[in-house]
Amino acid sequence: MIVPVEKVMQLPEFAGQNEKVIAAKLNAVELSIRSYTNNNFQNRYVRFHAVSLGNRLLGTSDFLKVGDTVQISQSQVNDGLYTITEIGSDFIRVDGELYKYHDNLVTKVEYPADVKSGVVDLLKWEIKNRQKVGIKSESLSRHSVTYFDQDVNNQVMGYPVALLGFLRPYMKARF
Helix, strand or coil, X not given: CCCCHHHHHCXXXXXXXXXXHHHHHHXXXXXXXXXHHCCCCEEEEEXXXXXXXXXXXXCCCCCCCXXXXXXXXXXXXXXXXXXXXXXXXXXXXXXXXXXXXXXXXXXXXXXXXXXXXXXXXXXXXXXXXXHXXXXXXXXXXXXXXEECCCCXXXXXXXXXXXXXXXXXXXXCCCC
């Protein structure tokens, strides 16, 4: 996961929020960022092949720890992002069920600090402002509300463009 749910839940803005909802939003934002930037944030120096069985990968690396995100690719059945929940001497347990397959390419996923901080800012905006999307100005006396246009020029992935500036250095070309 891009930012641990526990860290997010400790922030005062998220007091009283449902932890499962926040986890779902974190997953959605992570996938959106990976798609929007065309960057999978893989550390290709921490990569190995493993057999999958249940929720275990029969293989490990000295450079992984509990809570890290790994991406399984080239497996034909288990491709996706998983969070490590346990590491044994010869296996890794992940948070999702895996199909039995003889060759999964496992790669560590690492997000830079500014991307993690930007994700927290996106979640704060989501909690505080999502219900006010489109309001440009609002007056209390005689209750006047003005909505701004929501088009490609001022929003991306459902968020204001100004909040997504932290992603610009991580954009990769699409071919």
